Amino acid sequence: DQQVKQNSPSLSVQEGRISILNCDYTNSMFDYFLWYKKYPAEGPTFLISISSIKDKNEDGRFTVFLNKSAKHLSLHIVPSQPGDSAVYFCAASPPTAGNMLTFGGGTRLMVKP
Amino acid sequence: KAGVTQTPRYLIKTRGQQVTLSCSPISGHRSVSWYQQTPGQGLQFLFEYFSETQRNKGNFPGRFSGRQFSNSRSEMNVSTLELGDSALYLCASSQPGGFGEQYFGPGTRLTVT
Numbered sequence: 001d002q003q004v005k006q007n008s009p010s011l012s013v014q015e016g017r018i019s020i021l022n023c024d025y026t027n028s029m030f031d032y033f034l035w036y037k038k039y040p041a042e043g044p045t046f047l048i049s050i051s052s053i054k055d056k057n058e059d060g061r062f063t064v065f066l067n068k069s070a071k072h073l074s075l076h077i078v079p080s081q082p083g084d085s086a087v088y089f090c091a092a093s094p095p096t097a098g099n100m101l102t103f104g105g106g107t108r109l110m111v112k113p
Numbered sequence: 114k115a116g117v118t119q120t121p122r123y124l125i126k127t128r129g130q131q132v133t134l135s136c137s138p139i140s141g142h143r144s145v146s147w148y149q150q151t152p153g154q155g156l157q158f159l160f161e162y163f164s165e166t167q168r169n170k171g172n173f174p175g176r177f178s179g180r181q182f183s184n185s186r187s188e189m190n191v192s193t194l195e196l197g198d199s200a201l202y203l204c205a206s207s208q209p210g211g212f213g214e215q216y217f218g219p220g221t222r223l224t225v226t
Contacts, residue, residue, distance in 0.1 A: 032213055091213065
């Protein structure tokens with residue numbers, strides 16, 4: 001069973017507009033959530049994270065929102081840039097096992113100039 | 114600082130053989146985790162080592178094993194290779210106390226024929 005799901009395999013956005021990537025999870029034990037970005041032939045790169053005690057975390061153009069009651073998180077990228085084109089993975093970890101990440105299937109973001 | 118390095122980058126093995134993959138973490142990082150990425154199952158956690166001890170383990174058969182040395186370098190071994198073991202194997206390292214904020218290497222692409 002997939003405990004972390006990204007239901008949109010791909011997303012296309014115009015440069016300068018907002019990109020919203022979504023992620024749902026089923027395991028209520030997860031208390032830490034992360035977003036990673038992956039370019040071809042490279043390993044994933046950490047982007048931003050959020051603890052379950054918060055509902056929002058911001059870092060420059062990237063903001064992650066967490067809705068615990070809906071078991072849903074989203075990543076907002078504003079404004080989107082062509083260099084943001086990559087595969088984005090959300091990941092989650094349970095308490096006391098911070099490096100034991102469960103990943104979603106990924107969403108391929110394409111930002112068009 | 115040098116990033117996470119993995120060797121070899123590409124490997125072709127025959128069914129039934131065994132293989133050893135190597136990972137050198139970022140200097141100062143004591144936690145090393147291994148992940149398997151396949152088109153069908155996505156990114157899946159294999160195991161994590163910290164201070165030469167396995168700290169967490171994913172849901173993989175005993176054919177998959179690992180170890181960590183006193184300099185934090187890690188190896189993973191897969192015995193009796195199966196066709197389904199063909200995958201990208203990613204290693205990630207993190208600082209003590211880093212909650213899932215892992216730094217990934219470029220991966221080793223294993224093909225089993």
